[in-house]
Amino acid sequence: MTILPVIPISPDQPDAVSTRRRPSMPPRHLADLDLAGRKSAVTSLGEPAFRAKQLSTHYFGRLVRDVSEMTDLPAATRERLTADLLPTLLTPIREQACDDGATRKTLWKLHDGALVESVLMGYPDRVTACVSSQAGCGMACPFCATGQQGLTRNLSVAEIVDQVVYLAGVAASGAVTGSPPRLSRVVFMGMGEPLANYPRVIEAVRRLTTPAPEGLGLSQRHITVSTVGLVPAMRRLIAEQLSVTLALSLHAPDDDLRDELVPVNQRWKVAEVLDAAFDYAAQTGRRVSIEYALIRDVNDHPWRADLLGRLLNGKLAHVNLIPLNPTPGSKWDASPKPVEREFVRRLREAGVAATVRDTRGREIDGACGQLAAGELTHASAGGAAADAEVAQ
Numbered sequence: 001m002t003i004l005p006v007i008p009i010s011p012d013q014p015d016a017v018s019t020r021r022r023p024s025m026p027p028r029h030l031a032d033l034d035l036a037g038r039k040s041a042v043t044s045l046g047e048p049a050f051r052a053k054q055l056s057t058h059y060f061g062r063l064v065r066d067v068s069e070m071t072d073l074p075a076a077t078r079e080r081l082t083a084d085l086l087p088t089l090l091t092p093i094r095e096q097a098c099d100d101g102a103t104r105k106t107l108w109k110l111h112d113g114a115l116v117e118s119v120l121m122g123y124p125d126r127v128t129a130c131v132s133s134q135a136g137c138g139m140a141c142p143f144c145a146t147g148q149q150g151l152t153r154n155l156s157v158a159e160i161v162d163q164v165v166y167l168a169g170v171a172a173s174g175a176v177t178g179s180p181p182r183l184s185r186v187v188f189m190g191m192g193e194p195l196a197n198y199p200r201v202i203e204a205v206r207r208l209t210t211p212a213p214e215g216l217g218l219s220q221r222h223i224t225v226s227t228v229g230l231v232p233a234m235r236r237l238i239a240e241q242l243s244v245t246l247a248l249s250l251h252a253p254d255d256d257l258r259d260e261l262v263p264v265n266q267r268w269k270v271a272e273v274l275d276a277a278f279d280y281a282a283q284t285g286r287r288v289s290i291e292y293a294l295i296r297d298v299n300d301h302p303w304r305a306d307l308l309g310r311l312l313n314g315k316l317a318h319v320n321l322i323p324l325n326p327t328p329g330s331k332w333d334a335s336p337k338p339v340e341r342e343f344v345r346r347l348r349e350a351g352v353a354a355t356v357r358d359t360r361g362r363e364i365d366g367a368c369g370q371l372a373a374g375e376l377t378h379a380s381a382g383g384a385a386a387d388a389e390v391a392q
């Protein structure tokens, strides 16, 4: 594991990593607005309308986030625009890399001191950004590190988009060894429940997929929105007519167990949530991804593989099995490999496509379900050792 250079927290911000302040939404940013909104924003600042496109080209086209690097803008203009359209939303607190530089995790401090994390994953043929949609999460899944900390607040559209633009810039700099320089995929699998921050996540998807310079120009198909299964929001997503990939965190094929592993199941049951997922697949023509973290002796029984197989047989779905990443203090562990193989075999025998996800970023707690910026917050608020870790 490599610890990358760290931006120290300045001593004049005593509560920079404290959670005691009440969270609040950040100031407006260029990425919150569409091109028309940016035009009216710049003109109301007394600037010509063409500045909107100029700024957009820098930000989305060239991945320049710092106004001081936009040297074709007059100095006075730069100052005005920084204050009103390009405030700093994300300050990196710590960056870590592992997997020989192919996985990088960034811990961000938001304007109100809330902390979130993003992960960049390089593969030979693609680079994927895993982004957060909320600070913390209110879904309380007991096996997920973020789920243990509760919800701090929703992220704004620009706080989501800026994570991607930053990571696209890292990829473009050639920092992800062995991967193409263009970030091409985004997964909403960082901190938070994307569909619990619905309007902002949808707006962020639009920004990420609108062609440059208005947006980042990614393909909708290369964006994955992962959900615990908020059925009304899934139905709303169907009506948006987007072609993003939907991932459903199922983790159990029976209500008894799913009520415990994914507490929102007490509200929307397995049958109902699968129906919504299948309707999404039918509408988009795209396979839904059924996420299933294999937990030793909890959800990895052969009969559960068979039941899952029956539920998914003939449907436009595939199962993405994730070896559980144990979170600190958890009583649960990943399933043994032979059990995992048997689970896959039974699903395939039932005619259901199943793959086991690679566990990128484990070493830096950057793998699925391990993002838990809040732990750092609590430790830092209460102890010099953790502060030293942050500031080194």
Ligand code: SAH
Binding pocket: 139, 143, 144, 145, 188, 189, 190, 191, 192, 193, 194, 226, 227, 228, 247, 248, 249, 291, 292, 293, 322, 323, 324, 325, 326, 327, 368, 369, 370
């Ligand atoms: N709230 C969304 C997205 C965030 S997590 C959702 O639940 O879908 C992305 C995926 O990681 C989800 O499938 C989630 O269930 C899974 N996950 C969470 N904790 C995990 C852990 N400890 N090990 C493996 N996967 C985990």
